Amino acid sequence: MRITQSMMTGTVMRNLNNIMKQMDKTEYQMSSGQKYRLPEDNPVGTVQTLTYRSALVETNKYLDNAREAGIWLDNTDSAFTEVTSVVQRVRTLLEEANTDTMTPEGRQAISEEVAQLADHLKQIANTTVGGRYIFGGTNTANPPATFSGTSYSWSGNDCEIQVEIDAKATVPMNSIGKKIFADDVTGTTDPNQQGLLNFLQSAATTLGAGNQFNYLGRLDKLSDKVLEEQANIGARENRIEFTNNRLQSFEQTMTDNLAQVADxxxxxxxxxxxxxxxxxxxxxxxxxxxxxxxxxxxxx
The missing domain is CATH 1.20.5 (Single alpha-helices involved in coiled-coils or other helix-helix interfaces)
Known part of the structure; x- marks a missing residue:
């Protein structure tokens, strides 16, 4: 076969063009950090990339939810620890006030401290995280505990805020403060049916009149409710921690797989x-x- 000058020229140009295409592909990899520019460059790798990225988006959503729930539960646990301290202090004061040797004047002095502890308890009940009240159920925009001058009222509900921490797995991130702070019967004056807030207010009123306040059994029941709810919070915190660790491990695996396929x-x-x-x-x-x-x- 006769080799002409035009054939040699065409071969040279084709080879140069092929090399330039390879250089263009390599330059794209250098500037973008990606292996492939178009899906057709690697169809299988494109499908894998989309799968891994979708898994990462979903995992990050669960991690964000778990992180927010963890913050709420941590603050709730701290609040209940403080409530327990208040209850213990009130019990000590009531035991002291209920002795026969305590004078009416002494009970009045104790009454002032109990009233201050009741007000402090109201502040705990109105704890916020990110501007949202954590004990008000789903009514997170308004303070659940308010004082009218003679008694406390509760505007929170008993609904849980469920948060998804994994596929088809949800956990309540709030505690129902109504079970502890609010009365069993709205408007009741019976200490045996009052929540912590009005129980302390009744104690302060009775002691302020110089009388004994013999309802330590009710106070112990309320204290047990606090401890029971705190244990429930701890169980949820442990579950979230275990789930969070597993999700972080899965996220790292998906990130590594994505890097191998796409980077x-x-x-x-x-x-x-x-x-x-x-x-x-x-x-x-x-x-x-x-x-x-x-x-x-x-x-x-």
Whole structure:
């Protein structure tokens, strides 16, 4: 077969064009950090990339939910620890006030401290996280505990705020403060049916009149409710922690898999680009020798 000058020229140009395409692909990998520019460059890898990214988005959503729930539960646990301290202090004061040797004046002095503890308890009941009241049920926009001058009222409900921490797995991130702070019967004056807030207010009123307040049994029951709810909070915190650790491990695995499929090996890309540059220069040099001047060049 006869080899013409035009055939040699065409071969050189095709080879140069192929090298330039390889250099363009390598330059894209260098600048973007991605292995492939278009889905058709690697259909299987594209499907895997979409799968891994979808899994990461979902996992990050669960991690965010678990993180928020953890913050709520941590603050709730701290609040109940403080409530327990208040209850213990009130019990000590009531035991002291109920002795036969205590004078009416002494009970009045104790009454003032109990009233202050009741007000402090109201502040605990109105604890907020990110501007949301954590003990009001789903009514998180308004303070659940308010004082009218003679008694406390409760505007929170008994609904749980469920948060999804894993696929088809939800956990309540709030505690129902109504069970502890609010009365069993709205508007009751019977200490045996009052929640912590009005129980302390009744104690302060009775002691302020110089009388004994013999309802330690009710106070113990309320204290047991606090401890029971705190144990429930701890169980939920443990579950969230275990789930969070597993999700973080899964997130790391998905991130590694995504990097293997979609991310370019920059060190290898640099080597490839340098090699392609040398090949391109060599091809240009060889082409300059192959494509000899024609007769037309001498007639110019």
């Amino acid at each position: 370019a090996d920059i060190a290898q890309v640099i080597i490839d680009l340098k090699t392609q540059e040398n090949v391109f220069r060599s091809a240009l040099s060889a082409g300059a020798r192959i494509i000899q001047p024609s007769l037309a060049d001498f007639l110019k």
